[in-house]
Amino acid sequence: MSDIYPIAVPKWGIEMVEGTITTWNKSPGDPVAKGDEVFEMESDKIVNVWDSPVAGVLRRVLAEPGDAHPVGALLGVIAPADVDDAEIDRFIAGYAGGEAPEVPAEAPPEPPPAAKPAGQTSDAYTRSSPSVRKLADELGVDLSTVTGTGRRGRITDDDVRAAAGGGDDLAGVEVIPLSPTRKTIARRLTEAKQAIPHFYLTAEYELDGLMAHRKTLNDSGATKVSVNDLLVWCVAQALMKEPRVNVNLVGDDIHQFQSAHIAVAIATDDGLYPATIQGAEALSPGGIAEATAALAEKARTGSLTKEDISGGSFTVSNLGMYGISQFTAIINPPMGAILALGKAEPRVVVRDDGQGVATVLTATLSCDHRVIDGAVGAQFLSVLRDVINGL
Numbered sequence: 001m002s003d004i005y006p007i008a009v010p011k012w013g014i015e016m017v018e019g020t021i022t023t024w025n026k027s028p029g030d031p032v033a034k035g036d037e038v039f040e041m042e043s044d045k046i047v048n049v050w051d052s053p054v055a056g057v058l059r060r061v062l063a064e065p066g067d068a069h070p071v072g073a074l075l076g077v078i079a080p081a082d083v084d085d086a087e088i089d090r091f092i093a094g095y096a097g098g099e100a101p102e103v104p105a106e107a108p109p110e111p112p113p114a115a116k117p118a119g120q121t122s123d124a125y126t127r128s129s130p131s132v133r134k135l136a137d138e139l140g141v142d143l144s145t146v147t148g149t150g151r152r153g154r155i156t157d158d159d160v161r162a163a164a165g166g167g168d169d170l171a172g173v174e175v176i177p178l179s180p181t182r183k184t185i186a187r188r189l190t191e192a193k194q195a196i197p198h199f200y201l202t203a204e205y206e207l208d209g210l211m212a213h214r215k216t217l218n219d220s221g222a223t224k225v226s227v228n229d230l231l232v233w234c235v236a237q238a239l240m241k242e243p244r245v246n247v248n249l250v251g252d253d254i255h256q257f258q259s260a261h262i263a264v265a266i267a268t269d270d271g272l273y274p275a276t277i278q279g280a281e282a283l284s285p286g287g288i289a290e291a292t293a294a295l296a297e298k299a300r301t302g303s304l305t306k307e308d309i310s311g312g313s314f315t316v317s318n319l320g321m322y323g324i325s326q327f328t329a330i331i332n333p334p335m336g337a338i339l340a341l342g343k344a345e346p347r348v349v350v351r352d353d354g355q356g357v358a359t360v361l362t363a364t365l366s367c368d369h370r371v372i373d374g375a376v377g378a379q380f381l382s383v384l385r386d387v388i389n390g391l
Helices: 085-093 123-125 130-139 157-163 179-193 208-220 225-240 283-301 374-389
Strands: 004-008 018-024 037-043 046-051 055-060 068-070 076-081 198-206 246-250 253-256 262-266 269-276 313-317 338-341 345-351 353-366
Touching: 018 085, 018 179, 018 269, 037 076, 055 085, 076 085, 179 269, 198 225, 198 338, 198 374, 208 225, 208 283, 208 374, 225 262, 225 283, 225 313, 225 338, 225 374, 353 374
Parallel strands: 262 313, 313 338
Antiparallel strands: 004 076, 018 037, 018 068, 037 046, 055 076, 198 353, 246 253, 262 269, 338 353, 345 353
């Protein structure tokens, strides 16, 4: 069986635990050359392409688009054309590299074009898997009328059920299946909230000096700097002064970074993407603005790379532009902290010479108590105040 090559879920990055097939670029029986792009898989909010390290024929496909499988799970088999089918079946049955998906004893052959039910157009067949088409036939659903919610418009089982009326669904309720990205977000946030001992520290900052500095920058520079850009710049400087919060927890080791690789939470229709500004402490506020704009555009167009969303040492999440005054955020592992920024708004403040009005922002620091003590988190917020006040 040495000529049989298993296609298993690869481990792209230390945090990856599962992946979701989005597209098979080859079909069973297709020849595969070394380096051919065989399938695309979504993991940790980005899509990677699997290039075959061997040549042969794609003899088996065991995972449908839209299905999530753990790292190591068997997805398919590549082997020379002269390898007996029974030998491949034995290989699959004895595969020990991970959790292999259940393989039907006899997979029904694809129906020829003439056997397609009326209304099931070629486009619908292209955007659906055999199991989805079978379900559509059973429920009497015309796939040409179904809008796919999967990657690149793929039609899923849930799309078919929704088109059939949902069976037990409540009247007037739209059933929206979780996208692969949403599934990843849900899993990671649940794990983070359950596994990480969060504690929270809140501080208020007067931003009048920062706002005046921003006006000066925007009056004299070609790149327009937002309040968030300037705050990220301040956070980067504070991390250099208090590096004990600029950490990741990897296994039983604390990785303390010498540079501020700040992940900024970018909101899109598919969810929140923690895209990373590398070496933010060395950038100007205008450089921060340009880097953030470039990452936001890549997030909107689905072109973020693994490097764009990994390697962060600290996260900043800002909901102030949505009118939120204060909130707490869930830590994005393996990072040790995340800073949640609310809306900068006028408030009455008390000073030594009486009362006054200042532009005040509330910031809440979520810390992983395994790697950051309360006093260290408080010291960081104090240092951040000094940086902001120094503008």
